[in-house]
Amino acid sequence: MQKTTRRDAVIHCMRIVSAACLLPAAMRASAAELACVEPGSASLRESLSYVDPAADAKQQCGTCGFFAADEAKPSCGQCMIMSGAVSRTAHCESWSAKG
Numbered sequence: 780m781q782k783t784t785r786r787d788a789v790i791h792c793m794r795i796v797s798a799a800c801l802l803p804a805a806m807r808a809s810a811a812e813l814a815c816v817e818p819g820s821a822s823l824r825e826s827l828s829y830v831d832p833a834a835d836a837k838q839q840c841g842t843c844g845f846f847a848a849d850e851a852k853p854s855c856g857q858c859m860i861m862s863g864a865v866s867r868t869a870h871c872e873s874w875s876a877k878g
């Protein structure tokens with residue numbers, strides 16, 4: 780049987796504490812990915828009244844001329860106005876029908 784030294788116990792505890800600190804950050808990043816959020820555009824979203832879901836299903840990001848679908852994330856897309864990810868079902872004041 781292997782003897783556990785005090786040093787081993789301290790290292791093991793440090794690994795557990797590190798994992799406990801990093802896990803919430805990783806989960807937040809994962810949630811942001813799933814929510815189609817571009818953290819850098821928070822103020823722009825607010826100023827253009829970005830909401831998800833859209834009040835009018837006919838005026839969702841998915842039908843907007845500034846929207847480009849994202850093959851890797853079908854519920855998300857890239858918006859030219861927001862310079863990043865948006866939800867296909869969202870809406871903002873810059874909505875414009877695809878031409």
Ligand code: SF4
Binds near residue numbers: 829869
């Ligand atoms: S301009 Fe507004 S409605 Fe159009 S894709 Fe971007 S966020 Fe959605």
